[in-house]
Amino acid sequence: AQSVTQLDSHVSVSEGTPVLLRCNYSSSYSPSLFWYVQHPNKGLQLLLKYTSAATLVKGINGFEAEFKKSETSFHLTKPSAHMSDAAEYFCVVSEGTGGFKTIFGAGTRLFVKA
């Protein structure tokens, strides 16, 4: 069975410093992996997705994530945080073996200090 673990429930960074949000997954197949962002009182928006092409995936707003099969990780990074990045981020795995196989992580709240 597949699973996804976001290693930090909260991350706090200063504006202009790098962001690292960590995600580990477990899957018996070659999964698709996603990061979503949710700003306060808003719906979820797809940031980026990995679907077995390039292992380094670039998303919107300067975010990127690297798929590392040997480490079963899909960490989200951004070189320089902006105040507008303060939000909740969800790592998601989907096995793609047919049917509905999408699993959400518990979320990581990102705080950005001025």
Place this chain on the structure above:
Amino acid sequence: NAGVTQTPKFQVLKTGQSMTLQCAQDMNHEYMSWYRQDPGMGLRLIHYSVGAGITDQGEVPNGYNVSRSTTEDFPLRLLSAAPSQTSVYFCASSRQDTYGYTFGSGTRLTVV
């Protein structure tokens, strides 16, 4: 292109009342799903559908019903509202499970 539209945005119900949360998408997506989001509990899957006429239960289906008579619509029915159903509800759709989902803006429901 409206994407995923949820109505209403806010609703207050009395315990025991019933209501339907509406969800419509105009992208011809086969997959649709309903989640509830509660503080500290992330997103929990209520029901999902992989095509018109096909629905199944998710992690927390009790107290909720769904139907999928058309590709576009996936309403969520609360049969007899309880305070424990106070939550924010999100509908999502996708062409396939591995494509990534488009989310609606949510319905904030309070049961008193």
